[in-house]
Amino acid sequence: DQQVKQNSPSLSVQEGRISILNCDYTNSMFDYFLWYKKYPAEGPTFLISISSIKDKNEDGRFTVFLNKSAKHLSLHIVPSQPGDSAVYFCAGGGGADGLTFGKGTHLIIQP
């Protein structure tokens, strides 16, 4: 049973446009959500997070939106840049066993 789902394995976006990565979750106990970015053969790096008591968090070009009633969150990147090409993982946390990760979305920024 996947508690965190990223239904798009890959997403292709033109440079300069907005990238929207989506994530759905089923565990109502999650109280904190995080997005990680990962390049091939490297460890994931933290990107942005949001507490379940908020519906939006913004950091530069990155904004995360949380819709608790729909159990859905999204990451917006605007404008998209070539260096944004990577795999993005959504994760939910709230229990004693740490984070639960989605399978990731491979974002490809086209020139």
Added chain:
Amino acid sequence: DGGITQSPKYLFRKEGQNVTLSCEQNLNHDAMYWYRQDPGQGLRLIYYSQIVNDFQKGDIAEGYSVSREKKESFPLTVTSAQKNPTAFYLCASSVGTSGRSNEQFFGPGTRLTVL
């Protein structure tokens, strides 16, 4: 510099041999984790430890063992019982396991190939 180190970056072993992957952190984090990444599978939790001398099985613990004798170190042993050991292994740590303290910091990973 504070961070998490994993060594080696690439590791090759013969089938049937046990192998231990190293993970060290100097962030003074209480919690540490081991994940495995396979193509199309995302990050799957093998073991985690919330405190020294204590650890718990994750989703795919079979064929693996860990120890947490020191706060800084969380080595993972891939035993011969693990049926598909070839993978990219990631170690992570966090301050704690709730709310913002859950933010995990990852090491660079170890690519294990079993021949």
